[in-house]
Amino acid sequence: MEKTYSPQNIEQQCYQQWEASGYFKASGQGEPYCILLPPPNVTGSLHMGHGFQQTIMDALTRYHRMKGDNTLWQCGTDHAGIATQMVVERQLNAKGLTRHDLGRETFVEKIWDWKAESGGTITQQMRRLGTSPDWDREVFTMDDDLSEAVNEVFVRLHEEGLIYRGKRLVNWDPVLLTAVSDLEVLNEEEDGFMWHIRYPLADGSGSLVVATTRPETMLGDTAVAVHPDDPRYQTLIGKSIKLPLTGRLIPIISDDYVDPKFGTGCVKITPAHDFNDYEMGKRHSLEVINILTDDAKINNLAPEQYQGLDRFVARKQIVADLETAGVLVKIEPHKLKVPRGDRSAAVIEPYLTDQWYVAVEELAKPAIDAVKSGEIKFVPENWDKTYYQWMNNIQDWCISRQLWWGHRIPAWYDSNGQVFVGRTEAEVRAKHNIAADVALRQDEDVLDTWFSSALWPFATMGWPKQTPELNTFVPSAVLVTGFDIIFFWVARMIMMTKKFTGKIPFKEIYITGLIRDENGDKMSKSKGNVIDPIDLIDGISLEALVAKRTSGMMQPKLAEKITKLTQASYPEGFAAYGTDALRFTFAAMASTSRDINFDVKRVEGYRNFCNKLWNASRFVLMNAEDQDNGLHAAQSGDELELSLADRWIWARLQLTLKEFETALVDYRFDIAAQVVYEFTWNQFCDWYLELTKPILNSEHSTTAQKRGTRHTLVNVLENLLRILHPFMPFITEEIWQRVAPLCKVLSTEQQHSIMMQTFPQQDANLLDRQVLDDIEWMKSFVLGIRNIRGEMDIAPSKPLSVLLRNASPKDWQRLQTTKAFLGSIARLDGITLLEPDESAPASATALVGEMEILIPMAGLINKEAELARIARALDKLQKDFDRTQGKLANEKFVSNAPADVIEKEQAKLADFSMQIGKLQEQKVTIEAL
Incomplete structure (x- = not known):
């Protein structure tokens, strides 16, 4: 073997040999053991969360493969609708083009071209991490087989009435012009304002003051709500209000949802632009008025002076007009959670649109029962509470997205707007007797990425065909995933797999923690604390690390901030630690x-x-x-x-x-x-x-x-x-x-x-308990000798004579058994047993149980030099002790310092005290020589 361990010289060559030899395939023998890889986005690259979870999955896979199980790690990637479309759109934008210039068919071809050239980054990085999935079974959620499964599920659910089309409120991204899931919305606290507006009663008898963080939405108000038990407003319930700037009359209603203690206790209700208001509007049969276009401009249902204005431009104009009208009571600074799209960073709007939905209540019950019965087990168990909380309050699932990249919804419309659902247009025409000369238009929308991901446990095994893999590897053994997608992916896989196979998708769900930086902060590019696992494997200089972290940043101040943070945290960059060291770190942290x-x-x-x-x-x-x-x-x-x-x-x-x-x-x-x-x-x-x-x-x-x-x-x-x-x-x-x-x-x-x-x-x-005890006794003996050498500054190579006091017959027996080892590794040239009443010269001592080990110091050390050394050490330790003690006695320091700082100082004081005590004991021993 080489004298020095160099991971870069062995890892890639070793992996290529494994893969070429077909070692990652299921053996076909033994008990089935399967793990499903949570499909990373085809646009993605390996991050710390991936590295952490994939290390765990690979460790389990390798272990069960060695245990003789029929082991399959099923891998694949997700087409990542929004993310992938954005990548290719940005490439077009750099050339001064948009997807509309190309048209849908050509644009989708461009995405497939990009996928072929650049879409395999993360799978190559997984190889660098040493993962061992069966790459020959790698799937992509847009593969023909998986697309067939997606269409089949859609059609069957629609035939059962579990998929329907309806107009409801969704999260809308006004930049990407599509509905998005809750997982794609980031709610972060930002500085904003609360505007207090006076709404006059229609009969002129007074007014109510409402507070809002989005004054532009008042153009779509259809009620003001108060709590039914609020004594301030009981006599007003049922009256009408004249909505400022529009003149529309809207009712005052009562609803338990209103918090009388928040603000004035009066809430403006805008059903078309707020999820809570939408539910309240349904309860009270309120009119639903959408006042926005799909790109978040004011539409023609609002007063003419605001039509065509961007929502935030309109906000300024509306506030100015309210002030002119004398109904703006006050403006207060207010911190609020602002929903932004994780891809576009645009403020997300609750928006009323026609979308496709899955009615999930019927699907949810078997999925809940599967966990309650213990058929599926969460690890740690407490995550089942999170699962139940969501499943018991589950809402119908919006599955349509206004994109071009993805599984296009298998629905066709005739010129009258009548909709027909089928696996293909030919099937639709045959089933409904639609002549070839009758024009049909396929739905422009695609399915939510999570829809195809929900089919992962069985679609990857060949469903709807009845394949051997489907019979063998469903259910899989364990799903390794994060708590943040229990709702979006885990629950939906359970629902869909139970529905279409009658089986559970996996027996256990191992929920991992979230990888944060060393200070406990979430890793993000803006904080400059994101670490690329490959950088830890290969090593990277500070200069290269800074360049990598600031690459593509449009804001110079942010790039400067990231540079300073990186220089402070990693002044030497990262050494090349190799894959095994990183993997073992992940395992040790799990x-x-x-x-x-x-x-x-x-x-x-x-x-x-x-x-x-x-x-x-x-x-x-x-x-x-x-x-x-x-x-x-x-x-x-x-x-x-x-x-x-x-x-x-x-x-x-x-x-x-x-x-x-x-x-x-x-x-x-x-x-x-x-x-x-x-x-x-x-x-x-x-x-x-x-x-x-x-x-x-x-x-x-x-x-x-x-x-x-x-x-x-x-x-x-x-x-x-x-x-x-x-x-x-x-x-x-x-x-x-x-x-x-x-x-x-x-x-x-x-x-x-x-x-x-x-x-x-x-x-x-081979488990000999007596041998274990004998060697542990010997180790204690040796450690006692080594401690004395260290404390008394005796060279490790110097042979020592040892005296023993209070040695039991068992000690004597063990001494005979281990004598050869003791003499060699403890460097002893003699062992003498003292009689119970026999005196001993001045010695350093150690204990092994009741037996006392004594090493006479005479002739071993220079008495004067050793006392001088101890005196110097005691002087330094005493100064450190006094300084730390003084700091802890300072009331100002104790009252202002963080708790962890005080704990560290207290621990230092205790350590100084312990070291002083030991040195004083040594001093007494040496002075007796």
Whole structure:
């Protein structure tokens, strides 16, 4: 093996070999185990959330593949209607063209061209992350097979009356000119105003004051509402108001929805431009007046002076006219949640349009029952409450979008506007006896992207055809996804899969946390805290990182801000940590928390872990290659004699394996990562490798003993590599290729890759509790010696004589058992047992249970020099202690400092106190010499 671990030299070549060899395919044998990849947008690129979730999915896939399950990771991408159309439209705009210049057919062809050339970015990045889906089964939501499934579902639901067309209020993007889903609307707090307007009573007897954040919508008011129990307005209920600027008469109504304590207790009702008002309008049979065009200009239903004005221009004019009319009471600054389109950044309008809807109440009940019965399980379980809350209050689903890219709605209209739904125009004509010379026009709208995504669990398996995959992999084992799309995707997949297959789509839903930056802030470009996983894998300089983050920014001030933030946070850019270090970081962070703070320092730490594993493997190979490792001992009759250390590491491996698999079953990847990390670094590398040296390097060791230790070295390492492989595929493959031939004969069927091996199995016969206890006792003994060396500044190489007091018969037995190891790794040249009443010279001490370890200091240290060193250290620590104590005694500091700062200062004070105490103990010991 190379002396230095260099991930860039092994990862891509290794992955190409895996993919070319067909290792990612389902085996066709064993219990079915399937994971569905949440389809990333075809326009997308890998971000931290993708990297996090895909690492989890790949770890599960690799683990179950090694367990012998018939494992399929079904992958694919989503056509991402709005996002993809915008990409190509921007390209056209740069040439001075619009999609209307090309026409629908040519424009859609342009999108397909773009998809062929640039639409595979994220799948290539997934390969860099080491993911192992079956790429031969990769699907795209606009593929012919999936389009057939989409049309089939639409037609069947329409035939059952569960899809209908109606005029209702939707989220409308006035820039993109389409309805959008709630998920595509960002509600962020912004500074605005509250305008208080006096609405005069029609009979001239008085007026009511209403407050609004959107005064332009008053042109569409059709009522003013008060609470039925509000004593201030009871006598006014049923009277009419003369709407300012229009002169229209509108009623005063009462409704429990009104909050008497908010504002004046009077609410203007605009059913065509507010979702709550729309529902209230239905309850009271109010007129619905839409006063906007689809591009958010005032239409011809408003007074003539405002017609054609942009909504925000009209707002200024209306406010000025209200003031002139003397009915503007006051204007107050007001913070409010402003809905903006996540693609266009335009303010979204509630807008009344004709759209296609799915009536979901009938579909929701079986989906609710599937979770209630335990047929589908959320992990963590508390997410089922979020699911029920939405499902029990579910509204009909708007599925049409006013775009050109997507699944075009399979509906046709004749010249009278009559609508016919069918799989094709030919089917429509045949079914309804429409002659070929009668013109039919297909609906211009396309389906919401979430509609096709809702069919993902069964459409990807060949439905509506009855395929073997449909029978085998539905339901899948687990869905790994974020809590933010429980409503938009998870619930709809359950509804649609139950409806069209009679099965659940997946047995478990593992909800991951949201990756935030190290300070707990959401990652966003405007905050300058977005991290590209590929940058952590390959490394990137500060200059390149700044250029990447500010590329394409139109606002110089924002680019300057991002530059400063990047320079402050990552002054050296990112080192090349490699894929395995990043993947292990993701696994170690995968706790049950809703928010997960990502710290680059953890990636650096797990890069060191990779180095540790690499160097330990080099040690094993240097001692085992071209040696007798007992590979053929069973056939040759050669004896394998396992030392206490050999038997101990085998026993520790069994415990590790059990804890690791238990954690994976519970989706506690953080615990699994910690378990295997602790075994690798502390037990195998730090302890076991040291314990092999007295046997391998001693001329007194027998051939059987050396063979037994080499056999244990290579076999435990080989098992460890297989345990680590689901989290760290590349480094484990590279090392395994060198280690495996030393400890096993590989069959042709195993295809010489670690990912095709079986996962290690626990062996109860190797779990020797007595050996575990004996080695733990020995480790405590050694650590006691090492602590004394460190505290007394005694060189690690200096042999020590040890005295023991209060040693029990069990201690004596363990001492005899481990004496050879103790003498070597603790550097002891003698161990003497003291009688109970026997005095000892001035010594440094440590405890192992009740037994006391004493190391006489005479002759080991320079008394005067050591006392001088301790005096200097005590002086510095005392100054640090006094300064920190003074800070905490300062009332001004304590009252103003954040709680976490005070906690840190208190922890520092406690640490200084502990260190002072230890040094004073050492001083007493040395002074007694």
